[in-house]
Each structure stands twice: as structure tokens, then as C-alpha cells.
Amino acid sequence: MSKTNPQVDAYFKSLKHWRDELEELRAIALDRDLTEELKWRSPCYTVEGKNVAILGGFKEFCTISFFKGALLKDHKGLLDKPGKNSRAARLIRFTSVGEIVRLRPAIEACLREAIAAERAGLKVEVDQGAALELPAELVARFDESPALRTAFEALTPGRQRGYAMHFAAAKQSKTRTARIEKYEPRILQGKGFHDCTCGLTKSRPAATALTTR
Known part of the structure; x- marks a missing residue:
């Protein structure tokens, strides 16, 4: 298991919501031997200096987001776009520790793929010719x-x-x-x-x- 980051330790101590759920996701990420950092005020997990995944707590759910989630196979159909215009990132939403425990094999599979993609230098192909929708x-x-x-x-x-x-x-x-x-x-x-x-x-x-x- 990777070492915990003191800044992230402080982040978890300050949490008022989703602490148990995010701690569970943290343990899964650390088991994959990722480096733990605090980026954008959130626990972020990197390999060889490259961003792999980041945790987040919101009003109605908590998440683990994959920076290049569009590259993942997602056999279980768990990954969602953070927003309709999201191109690379994908996330999984959770509302309980039990849900995270049940889906741990799928989360670990996503992390393995995401780590492999970063180490291989893979990039998400973006269709630059796609029409831009303006509000x-x-x-x-x-x-x-x-x-x-x-x-x-x-x-x-x-x-x-x-x-x-x-x-x-x-x-x-x-x-x-x-x-x-x-x-x-x-x-x-x-x-x-x-x-x-x-x-x-x-x-x-x-x-x-x-x-x-």
C-alpha cells in the first residue's frame, strides 16, 4: 500500500460529509501503489507524476473520477461523464460504503486500466471538427x-x-x-x-x- 499524504490526512479530518465513503475509495487507490497528493483541494492519485484519479464529495454523492476515463473499457457500465461536454474524464458516483465495497473489483479494474494508459502515454482522441454548441x-x-x-x-x-x-x-x-x-x-x-x-x-x-x- 502507498503511503498516505499528510495534506490529504488533514483533508479527511476536516470532512463533514462522505468521510467513510471517501476513506474507502482512498484505501482502494492506495492499494494500487499510486502516489497520493492534494490537488484542486481534493485527494488526487498519480503515477510517475501523471494524474490518474481524483476523489470528490458533493451534496448528494461522492465520486472517484478518472482523468482519461474515456479510454477505459467500462464493462459494467459504471462510468459517467461529469458534464455533457466532458471529453476525457469519467466518474463513478457512490452514496454508501456498501456500494463501494460491492463495486471494488470494478473500481480496481478501472484503476489498473487508467494506470496502464498513463504509463503507455495514451491520449484521448478529440474530434476537433465537432460542431461547437454555443449557449x-x-x-x-x-x-x-x-x-x-x-x-x-x-x-x-x-x-x-x-x-x-x-x-x-x-x-x-x-x-x-x-x-x-x-x-x-x-x-x-x-x-x-x-x-x-x-x-x-x-x-x-x-x-x-x-x-x-
């Missing part, structure tokens, strides 16, 4: 601001998709509109959703982004 609120804003439409269309396909996914992820129209208004200046600057604007780093939009998932 209606963004299309409406384009009609109001041709300059925004021009700037958006000048972005790389990956940057366009990043914005579209972020805007569409909001459940309410007013939230989608608020997100569009917030990021409009960045789009007009030709910046992507994760591009730096603070001048200190090239990897994230600002230091505060490092604290959000």
Missing part, C-alpha cells in the same frame, strides 16, 4: 456586439470551447449571462479562459484561479 445567451450577446463575435471567432478552437463549456455549465440563464459579462473583456483581449492576465504566470488567469476547481 443562447452568448449568441444573443454576439448580435449586440459584433466586436465580441469577431474576437471570439479569432480565438483558437480550444479557447472557444473552454469559454463555451464554462458558460453553458451554469444552470440558470442569468448566471450564464453574468459569466459572459465577466469574461467579455478577456475575450476582446484575445485571451483564453485559462490564459494569464496578471503578468505573473503564463499558466493561469490569476493567482486566485489556483484555488478553484
Whole structure:
């Protein structure tokens, strides 16, 4: 079994919900000899420095997510997309320890496949030609601001998709509109959703982004 990470130990001590379930998932991951780290405020399991799986606790369930889950065979039909636009990641939801214990062989099989995929350097093939679905609120804003439409269309396909996914992820129209208004200046600057604007780093939009998932 792999060694536990002190930062993750502290994470579990602070948990108010799903502690037993996530501890069970943690034990399964550690049995696979993965390295335990704390990333994006969650227990993350890596092999040779590459992300394999991450645990998460939500209001109605807890999860184990596989970064390249689209590559897994999923014979039991357990893996779901985190969102409708998810391409690589897949997750399994749980609501009890008993459920995790019952599905342990399937979870272990997924971990073995995920580890093998990382060690082999496999990548999820993405259809770059797939049509990009834009939220209606963004299309409406384009009609109001041709300059925004021009700037958006000048972005790389990956940057366009990043914005579209972020805007569409909001459940309410007013939230989608608020997100569009917030990021409009960045789009007009030709910046992507994760591009730096603070001048200190090239990897994230600002230091505060490092604290959000």
C-alpha cells in the first residue's frame, strides 16, 4: 500500500460529509501503489507524476473520477461523464460504503486500466471538427456586439470551447449571462479562459484561479 499524504490526512479530518465513503475509495487507490497528493483541494492519485484519479464529495454523492476515463473499457457500465461536454474524464458516483465495497473489483479494474494508459502515454482522441454548441445567451450577446463575435471567432478552437463549456455549465440563464459579462473583456483581449492576465504566470488567469476547481 502507498503511503498516505499528510495534506490529504488533514483533508479527511476536516470532512463533514462522505468521510467513510471517501476513506474507502482512498484505501482502494492506495492499494494500487499510486502516489497520493492534494490537488484542486481534493485527494488526487498519480503515477510517475501523471494524474490518474481524483476523489470528490458533493451534496448528494461522492465520486472517484478518472482523468482519461474515456479510454477505459467500462464493462459494467459504471462510468459517467461529469458534464455533457466532458471529453476525457469519467466518474463513478457512490452514496454508501456498501456500494463501494460491492463495486471494488470494478473500481480496481478501472484503476489498473487508467494506470496502464498513463504509463503507455495514451491520449484521448478529440474530434476537433465537432460542431461547437454555443449557449443562447452568448449568441444573443454576439448580435449586440459584433466586436465580441469577431474576437471570439479569432480565438483558437480550444479557447472557444473552454469559454463555451464554462458558460453553458451554469444552470440558470442569468448566471450564464453574468459569466459572459465577466469574461467579455478577456475575450476582446484575445485571451483564453485559462490564459494569464496578471503578468505573473503564463499558466493561469490569476493567482486566485489556483484555488478553484
